[in-house]
Amino acid sequence: MGYASDVDEVATAIADPVRRHILTLLRDEPLAAGDIARRFTISRPAISRHLRVLRESGLVRDELVGRQRIYRLDPGPLSPLVDWLAGLVTTERWERHLDALETEVYRTRRERRSSGPAEHRREHTA
Amino acid sequence: MGYASDVDEVATAIADPVRRHILTLLRDEPLAAGDIARRFTISRPAISRHLRVLRESGLVRDELVGRQRIYRLDPGPLSPLVDWLAGLVTTERWERHLDALETEVYRTRRERRSSGPAEHRREHTA
DNA sequence: CGGAAGCGTAACCCATAAGTTACGGGTTTG
DNA sequence: CAAACCCGTAACTTATGGGTTACGCTTCCG
Numbered sequence: 001m002g003y004a005s006d007v008d009e010v011a012t013a014i015a016d017p018v019r020r021h022i023l024t025l026l027r028d029e030p031l032a033a034g035d036i037a038r039r040f041t042i043s044r045p046a047i048s049r050h051l052r053v054l055r056e057s058g059l060v061r062d063e064l065v066g067r068q069r070i071y072r073l074d075p076g077p078l079s080p081l082v083d084w085l086a087g088l089v090t091t092e093r094w095e096r097h098l099d100a101l102e103t104e105v106y107r108t109r110r111e112r113r114s115s116g117p118a119e120h121r122r123e124h125t126a
Numbered sequence: 127m128g129y130a131s132d133v134d135e136v137a138t139a140i141a142d143p144v145r146r147h148i149l150t151l152l153r154d155e156p157l158a159a160g161d162i163a164r165r166f167t168i169s170r171p172a173i174s175r176h177l178r179v180l181r182e183s184g185l186v187r188d189e190l191v192g193r194q195r196i197y198r199l200d201p202g203p204l205s206p207l208v209d210w211l212a213g214l215v216t217t218e219r220w221e222r223h224l225d226a227l228e229t230e231v232y233r234t235r236r237e238r239r240s241s242g243p244a245e246h247r248r249e250h251t252a
Numbered sequence: 253c254g255g256a257a258g259c260g261t262a263a264c265c266c267a268t269a270a271g272t273t274a275c276g277g278g279t280t281t282g
Numbered sequence: 283c284a285a286a287c288c289c290g291t292a293a294c295t296t297a298t299g300g301g302t303t304a305c306g307c308t309t310c311c312g
Contacts, residue, residue, distance in 0.1 A: 015137045088149060
């Protein structure tokens, strides 16, 4: 429980195209803030703020090396969001069928008492 | 190619907590606009606009039934985003080596024309 | 040690997004 | 057919977000 705010921060972080592009850059290799900024047309402070959002979401970790700040990707915080997405796609239909199935089972149970509830695997898997 | 804008629309749609909650409601069963609005404290027009965003992102399909508009989830448009996320987590390290490998292949190709690109596994993996 | 390099932050501007109330069009119903 | 219902849209207000310039701190280097 309480994942909601995590999902929210990560989802917000991912919602911006610039931040998504930063993440894809960081996917390949760690980069200094300036190296990242140089790949965009927008100003360096703008990138700096995007990096802060990413940092606060946990998607990125930073390390000071000399006078430059190295950023590297940390995909861990994606998990709650990915789980949420997975939950959306998988149980969508399914659950309704399970409900229907369950209802059916109960109804049948009530009607003909004392009949073992076997033979219920392998419905329409398609 | 061109998935970028799809990802953007879906990512934006998902970024809002109200819209995420609407999606989870629709995961279990189709709902009329009013039924959805009734589960929130904000006004009905506000929900109506959230529904429009979801509609335009393709995450939701609507059908007019009498005087009410039934919304149902369509998780299809999530795929590009999910793919992008998957790409982030899996190929994180890895890809660098592939890139290096590929570059090496191209370089070699240019140098010695018409020589098949074999023998290139196991460069400096460190 | 003084200047340049590298970054983050502050202050500000502008566009967009989210909320509200008011309204209008289509549909059911008495 | 008039009233009630369901729902989207318009007009408007306010909050939020992303961009810019100006500035300050720390670190490297001559």
